[in-house]
Structures are given as C-alpha cells and as structure tokens.
Amino acid sequence: xxxxxxxxxxxxxxxxxxxxxxxxxxxxxxxxxxxxxxxxxxxxxxxxxxxxxxxxxxxxxxxxxxxxxxxxxxxxxxxxxxxxxxxxxxxxxxxxxxxxxxxxxxxxxxxxxxxx
Numbered sequence: 661x662x663x664x665x666x667x668x669x670x671x672x673x674x675x676x677x678x679x680x681x682x683x684x685x686x687x688x689x690x691x692x693x694x695x696x697x698x699x700x701x702x703x704x705x706x707x708x709x710x711x712x713x714x715x716x717x718x719x720x721x722x723x724x725x726x727x728x729x730x731x732x733x734x735x736x737x738x739x740x741x742x743x744x745x746x747x748x749x750x751x752x753x754x755x756x757x758x759x760x761x762x763x764x765x766x767x768x769x770x771x772x773x774x775x776x
Contacts, residue, residue, distance in 0.1 A: 699727060710727065
C-alpha cells in the first residue's frame with residue numbers, strides 16, 4: 661500500500677512542509693505504518709507461523725525474531741517488485757522516443773512534400 665502511495669507521490673507530498681525533527685517524526689511514522697502493514701500481511705495472509713502462544717520470554721523472543729524475519733522477507737519482495745516496475749518504465753521510454761521520432765520524420769516529409 662505504501663509502495664503504491666509512494667509511486668503516486670501521495671506519501672511524500674506532505675513532507676514538503678516540514679523539516680528537522682518534524683520531518684524525522686513524519687518519516688518515522690511512515691516507516692512504522694509500513695511495518696504494521698507488513699506485520700498484518702505476513703501474520704494473517706502469508707505465514708501465520710511463529711506467533712507467541714504464551715507470555716514466556718522465550719516464546720515472545722522467538723516471535724519477535726520470526727516477525728522481523730517475515731517483515732524483512734516481505735520488504736525484500738516489495739522492493740523487488742517496485743524496482744522491476746521502475747525498470748519496466750525505463751524500457752518503455754524507447755517506445756515513446758521511437759514514436760516521437762516517427763512523428764518528426766512524418767512532419768519533415770509533410771513539410772517538403774506538402775509544399776510548405
């Protein structure tokens with residue numbers, strides 16, 4: 661979700677008004693929101709294993725380690741998908757440039773052959 665918001669520029673637009681500690685708080689809140697969304701995604705939909713069933717320190721510690729591992733895995737998958745979309749947009753530039761070149765050549769032909 662945050663990757664989509666960042667792609668659309670919605671997430672970064674509110675940071676233009678802040679600097680210093682307030683900007684740091686905004687960035688921190690954004691990263692915490694992303695961690696919460698990763699946690700919900702990982703624990704509910706992808707891998708519901710590694711949750712603490714008791715309040716013992718060992719079970720909670722193991723759950724924290726499992727949560728960090730799942731959040732890192734989901735973060736890596738999101739980063740790979742986000743970077744692949746950036747590369748796909750980069751590969752589409754050639755289509756736009758070739759279309760612009762063909763329109764320019766057509767314009768030159770129309771100028772010389774059309775009597776303009």
